[in-house]
Amino acid sequence: MKKISLLAALLLAYVANAQDVPEKYRPQFHFSPKAHWMNDPNGMLFHNGTYHLFYQYYPEAKIWGPMHWGHATSKDMVHWKEQPIALYPDNLGYIFSGSAVADVNNTSGFGKDGKTPLVAIFTHHNPVLEKQKTGRHEYQSIAYSLDDGVTWTKYSGNPVLPNPGITDFRDPKVRWYEPQKKWIMTLATKDRITFYSSPDLKSWSKESEFGADAGAHGGVWECPDLLPLTHEGKQVWLLIVNINPGGPNKGSAGQYFLGDFDGKTFTAYSKETKWLDWGADNYAAVTFSNTGNRSLLMGWMSNWQYANQVPTDPWRSANTISRELGLKTVGKELYLTSVPARELESIKGEGYSKKNLTVKAPVDLAPKGGNASGLFRLDLKTATAGDFELVLSNKTGNELLIGYDKASNQYYIDRSKSGKIDFEAGFGQKHTAPRLSKDGKIALTLVADVASVELFADGGLTVMTDIFFADTPLSDLTIKSAKGIQVEEVQYHVLKPSIE
Ligand code: FRU
Numbered sequence: 001m002k003k004i005s006l007l008a009a010l011l012l013a014y015v016a017n018a019q020d021v022p023e024k025y026r027p028q029f030h031f032s033p034k035a036h037w038m039n040d041p042n043g044m045l046f047h048n049g050t051y052h053l054f055y056q057y058y059p060e061a062k063i064w065g066p067m068h069w070g071h072a073t074s075k076d077m078v079h080w081k082e083q084p085i086a087l088y089p090d091n092l093g094y095i096f097s098g099s100a101v102a103d104v105n106n107t108s109g110f111g112k113d114g115k116t117p118l119v120a121i122f123t124h125h126n127p128v129l130e131k132q133k134t135g136r137h138e139y140q141s142i143a144y145s146l147d148d149g150v151t152w153t154k155y156s157g158n159p160v161l162p163n164p165g166i167t168d169f170r171d172p173k174v175r176w177y178e179p180q181k182k183w184i185m186t187l188a189t190k191d192r193i194t195f196y197s198s199p200d201l202k203s204w205s206k207e208s209e210f211g212a213d214a215g216a217h218g219g220v221w222e223c224p225d226l227l228p229l230t231h232e233g234k235q236v237w238l239l240i241v242n243i244n245p246g247g248p249n250k251g252s253a254g255q256y257f258l259g260d261f262d263g264k265t266f267t268a269y270s271k272e273t274k275w276l277d278w279g280a281d282n283y284a285a286v287t288f289s290n291t292g293n294r295s296l297l298m299g300w301m302s303n304w305q306y307a308n309q310v311p312t313d314p315w316r317s318a319n320t321i322s323r324e325l326g327l328k329t330v331g332k333e334l335y336l337t338s339v340p341a342r343e344l345e346s347i348k349g350e351g352y353s354k355k356n357l358t359v360k361a362p363v364d365l366a367p368k369g370g371n372a373s374g375l376f377r378l379d380l381k382t383a384t385a386g387d388f389e390l391v392l393s394n395k396t397g398n399e400l401l402i403g404y405d406k407a408s409n410q411y412y413i414d415r416s417k418s419g420k421i422d423f424e425a426g427f428g429q430k431h432t433a434p435r436l437s438k439d440g441k442i443a444l445t446l447v448a449d450v451a452s453v454e455l456f457a458d459g460g461l462t463v464m465t466d467i468f469f470a471d472t473p474l475s476d477l478t479i480k481s482a483k484g485i486q487v488e489e490v491q492y493h494v495l496k497p498s499i500e
Contacts (some may be wrong), residue, residue: 218246
């Protein structure tokens, strides 16, 4: 008996190790560069039928280093094609995070022969000045493209916004403010947001500040975004402020405020923080520009707590799927919602739909014959808001648990037994998020790739994104409920790989 279990253990170890090969944890429908380091998404822009994604990229190693802007393009935010590097570091510094706009009125004067200039607005981070501790090593610069984003020319008058003496002075997100026909820059300035405006993207004047006395301050404020949404016919402004560390489940995370913006000042309805995503792995999330009345958000699917240690090879990090933003009132409180952008449908494969399932002992939710890849989308609706747990697992004994705990009214993702967790002390933990909805039924969507899950609960009121590193794909899926629960409807669809 002993011999058999020893043999079995050896065999399992062998299977697990045999999988320890390059590309083992490669996301199959999330964007990741083919090789080397990536962090924040930058300059996300829709132009002439193409979505552009730029990103913090270090093309020489798998760890953070002198930053470039990598580039990828897509027709649907699901199938991405990696492009040549767009921006290289120069004598003004590394190319840190920022945004891009289509300057359709040619306010910048960069346009030629009727061609719309695309203008990137980014932070130059100067490592020499940083060493000298001048406190003025970050400033804002611009570059433009006259060939729809393929090649970029840096402006000779850089920097366009010099540093006034603020150590963390970065990540400009720029949008056109039509009522006053001017550009608004939302900039992360250490522990607050500073708004600037410009007629031409080249000269900037300070408008106001927000946040020194609002929201979470467990870390430095980074990567903001400001955009209007519509709720019941009324305009509501969304201010996203990423923060690192100080997230609700440790490390990096995104908080948001809702309020009014008049071209000068942002006035929040409440100074309390709300969280965009309660999981550990959605950072630096901002929206695409130039997408009309759709607001589409994408983040970096990692956390500074362990981003440089995750066991992937030969690349490091991926992005979340694209999410469509909306607003929803619960009681007297207004919240942001995010759900998978409909373009994800383009990779929907085989599936099934079942009604009225009684769950007590574990019920198998994987399709007949299994789903070896472990890539799927699950949509589930319960008859009551009671305890249940989804178990994603494999034959090697890894388990990722996703559930709802009624007593604490919390959703959770527990990755403590999900596979490789030992590369960082805090990685293998259970993350929790409050259920905000008061609806008597729970509706959730779960999107699973090889190394990530994205949970959208109650129409996107509570969202959690977590990465994991299972020894083999988590292709089994069961649902259980110690107290028993009735599932009104469940839909399961295999998702097809979309990477190059
Ligand atoms: C956020 C961030 C930004 C900065 C960039 C550097 O993850 O720290 O504030 O611009 O990454 O790579």
